[in-house]
Amino acid sequence: MELDVVSLSRLQFALTALYHFLFVPLTIGLSILLAIMETVYVMTGRTVWREMTRFWGTLFGINFVLGVATGLTMEFQFGMNWSYYSHYVGDIFGAPLAIEGLMAFFLEATFVGLFFFGWDKLSRLGHLAATWAVAIGSNFSALWILIANGWMQNPVGAAFNPATMRMEVTDFWAVVFNPVAQAKFVHTVSAGYVTAALFVLGVSAWYVLKGRHLALARRSMTVAASFGLAASLSVVVLGDESGYLATEHQQMKLAAVEAMWETEPAPAAFTAFGFPDQQARETHYAIHIPAVMGLIATRSLTTEVPGIKDLVVRAESRIRQGILAYDALQQIRAARGAGVPSEVTASFEENGRLLGYAYLLRRYVDDPRQATEEQIAKAAWDTVPHVPSLFWAFRIMVGIGMYMILLTAVFFFLSARRRLDRYRWLLWVAVWSIPLPWIAAEMGWIVAEFGRQPWIIEGVLPTAMAVSHVGITELLITIAGFTLFYSVLAVVEMGLMLKAIRKGPQPAPAPAPMLSAGQAPPRAIPAE
Known part of the structure; x- marks a missing residue:
C-alpha cells in the first residue's frame, strides 16, 4: 500500500468498520433470540425461560453498548x-443514514432501557413487547445502513446535476427498494442470526461440559441449534441471490x-481452488x-x-465515453x-452516466481530455480489484x-433425540467454533467492500x-489512536463477557403478575 492520503483514509475506515x-451480527442475532426466549416464557410461565432471557440479555447489553460506541466513530469519518464523498452524494446517502440514527437511538435504544429495567415494572406482555421492539x-x-451501502454498490434512483x-x-423509493440493498440486508441479517446461534450454542456447550446451569444450557442449545440451522441455510440461499445480482450490477467483482x-x-465452470496471479493475469x-x-x-x-480481460476492454470503451461526458460538462x-x-x-445526456469513468484518469492526468492511449489502458486495468484477496476471502467465507x-x-x-450431552468432543467442537461466524462475516465485508474498488x-x-484534504501525519496519528483505543475496548469487552459467562445466570426475582387492561400494579405495604 502506498503511503498517501487515499490509502491511509481507506485503511482507517477499514479498521474502524471491521472492528x-x-x-x-451478535446484536442483531441475540435480539431475535431474546425475543423468542421471552415469548416462550410468556406462553408457558416457566421461570427457566425468564432466566435464559435475562442471562443472554446481559451479554447482549455488553455487546450493544460497544457496538453503539464504535459505530459513532464511523459517522464522523x-x-x-x-x-x-459527503458533498457529492450527501443528498442520497444522508437520508438512510439519518433514518438509521432514528431507528438506533429513538426506537432500539429506548426499548433497550425498558428491557433491562422494566422486568418488575411492566406486565409480562408489556415487557415482551419491549423486547420485540428492541x-x-x-x-x-x-436495513437502513444496508440501503445506504447497497446504493454505493448499485446507484439507482439518482442522477448527476x-x-x-x-x-x-x-x-x-428506487433507493429504498434497490434489489442489491435488499439482498445485502437479508443476507447480512441472516449471518447475524448464525453468529448469535453459534455464540449461544458454544457458551451453552461449555456449561454442559462443566456441569453447570444444565436446564438453561440444554434449552439454549436446542433453541440455538434449530435457529442456527435455519439461518445457516438461508445465508446460502441469500448469498446465491447476491451472486446473481452481482452478475447484473458488478461483473468485475464477480470475475x-x-x-x-x-x-x-456456457455452461460456465466454477473455480473451486487455485492460485490467482495478479501480475501474470492468470490462475495457477x-x-x-x-x-456451477x-x-x-x-x-x-x-x-x-464475462472474464476480467474482456471487462477491462469494456472499461476502456466506457472511459472514452466518460471523456466525452467530461468535455460536455x-x-x-x-x-x-x-x-x-x-x-x-x-452529448452529456448520452454519456453523462459514464462520467465517473473519466475521473479514473485523474490518477494520471489533471484533465481527462488530455489522456494518452497508454493512460486510458492503465485506468481500465485500475478497475480490477486485488484478485487474490477476494478469491481467498470468498472461499474462507463459503x-x-x-x-x-x-x-x-x-x-x-x-437435541431432537435429547442427546446433547452424549458426545463431549462435539461439545468442545461447539465451544471452539464460536469465533468462526465472525471470521466469515469479516470475510464477507472484505468481498463486498474491497471488491468494489476502485x-x-x-x-x-x-x-x-x-x-478530504487532510495530512498524512494526521491520518497516521488517528490510525494509531483508533488502534490503541479499540484494542483497549476489545480487552474490556472480552473481560466483561467472560466475567458474565463465568458468573452464569442469576436466580431471577419473582416475575411481575399478569395485569388486565387498566389494572394498577399492587402497592407495597410499608413495614410497621
Missing part, C-alpha cells in the same frame, strides 16, 4: 476523512472473486467444477460469464447559463458457512476523488 462489525429496531437499523455538481435523488481472467463459455493450478458458475451467476446453462459549466449548444447537452450448516444440523439432530460508488465516483 464495528464484530458487534453488529464521513465528514472528516471523506468530505468530498429486536425489530436492531434489524431495521441494519451539472448545475450543482452533485448527485441528487430522483426516486427515493475477481472467481479469479476468472478469461470469459467462461485451477480446479474447476463444470456448470453458470447456475450461480446466470441461473442458466446457456449464458457465458466543462462546456456546460463554462457557458454559465449563457446558452449551451444543443449538441453539447445531447467454507465456514458450509461447516456451520453441518454443525447446527448435528446439534439439531441431537469505486466508492460503483461506476460513479472513484475512491481517490472522495477523500
Whole structure:
C-alpha cells in the first residue's frame, strides 16, 4: 500500500468498520433470540425461560453498548476523512443514514432501557413487547445502513446535476427498494442470526461440559441449534441471490472473486481452488467444477460469464465515453447559463452516466481530455480489484458457512433425540467454533467492500476523488489512536463477557403478575 492520503483514509475506515462489525451480527442475532426466549416464557410461565432471557440479555447489553460506541466513530469519518464523498452524494446517502440514527437511538435504544429495567415494572406482555421492539429496531437499523451501502454498490434512483455538481435523488423509493440493498440486508441479517446461534450454542456447550446451569444450557442449545440451522441455510440461499445480482450490477467483482481472467463459455465452470496471479493475469493450478458458475451467476446453462480481460476492454470503451461526458460538462459549466449548444447537452445526456469513468484518469492526468492511449489502458486495468484477496476471502467465507450448516444440523439432530450431552468432543467442537461466524462475516465485508474498488460508488465516483484534504501525519496519528483505543475496548469487552459467562445466570426475582387492561400494579405495604 502506498503511503498517501487515499490509502491511509481507506485503511482507517477499514479498521474502524471491521472492528464495528464484530458487534453488529451478535446484536442483531441475540435480539431475535431474546425475543423468542421471552415469548416462550410468556406462553408457558416457566421461570427457566425468564432466566435464559435475562442471562443472554446481559451479554447482549455488553455487546450493544460497544457496538453503539464504535459505530459513532464511523459517522464522523464521513465528514472528516471523506468530505468530498459527503458533498457529492450527501443528498442520497444522508437520508438512510439519518433514518438509521432514528431507528438506533429513538426506537432500539429506548426499548433497550425498558428491557433491562422494566422486568418488575411492566406486565409480562408489556415487557415482551419491549423486547420485540428492541429486536425489530436492531434489524431495521441494519436495513437502513444496508440501503445506504447497497446504493454505493448499485446507484439507482439518482442522477448527476451539472448545475450543482452533485448527485441528487430522483426516486427515493428506487433507493429504498434497490434489489442489491435488499439482498445485502437479508443476507447480512441472516449471518447475524448464525453468529448469535453459534455464540449461544458454544457458551451453552461449555456449561454442559462443566456441569453447570444444565436446564438453561440444554434449552439454549436446542433453541440455538434449530435457529442456527435455519439461518445457516438461508445465508446460502441469500448469498446465491447476491451472486446473481452481482452478475447484473458488478461483473468485475464477480470475475475477481472467481479469479476468472478469461470469459467462461456456457455452461460456465466454477473455480473451486487455485492460485490467482495478479501480475501474470492468470490462475495457477485451477480446479474447476463444470456448470456451477453458470447456475450461480446466470441461473442458466446457456449464458457465458464475462472474464476480467474482456471487462477491462469494456472499461476502456466506457472511459472514452466518460471523456466525452467530461468535455460536455466543462462546456456546460463554462457557458454559465449563457446558452449551451444543443449538441453539447445531447452529448452529456448520452454519456453523462459514464462520467465517473473519466475521473479514473485523474490518477494520471489533471484533465481527462488530455489522456494518452497508454493512460486510458492503465485506468481500465485500475478497475480490477486485488484478485487474490477476494478469491481467498470468498472461499474462507463459503467454507465456514458450509461447516456451520453441518454443525447446527448435528446439534439439531441431537437435541431432537435429547442427546446433547452424549458426545463431549462435539461439545468442545461447539465451544471452539464460536469465533468462526465472525471470521466469515469479516470475510464477507472484505468481498463486498474491497471488491468494489476502485469505486466508492460503483461506476460513479472513484475512491481517490472522495477523500478530504487532510495530512498524512494526521491520518497516521488517528490510525494509531483508533488502534490503541479499540484494542483497549476489545480487552474490556472480552473481560466483561467472560466475567458474565463465568458468573452464569442469576436466580431471577419473582416475575411481575399478569395485569388486565387498566389494572394498577399492587402497592407495597410499608413495614410497621
